[in-house]
Amino acid sequence: MHLVCPECKNDVDVSRYPHLAPADVVECDVCGITLGIENIADGEVAAEVVDEGK
Numbered sequence: 130m131h132l133v134c135p136e137c138k139n140d141v142d143v144s145r146y147p148h149l150a151p152a153d154v155v156e157c158d159v160c161g162i163t164l165g166i167e168n169i170a171d172g173e174v175a176a177e178v179v180d181e182g183k
């Protein structure tokens with residue numbers, strides 16, 4: 130699977146998440162931002178930045 134961080138535009142290593150599914154949350158290993166998985170299609174993962182402001 131392939132995920133590009135929407136914040137830093139780098140490839141995120143999703144091999145750490147072997148059971149990735151929509152609504153999961155992952156962390157970009159480049160910029161450290163939290164990403165919520167929106168969709169996975171044909172190996173391409175779409176994610177959006179999770180607003181951590183509480």
Ligand SMILES: [Zn+2]
Nearest residue numbers: 134137157160
């Ligand atoms: Zn990033």
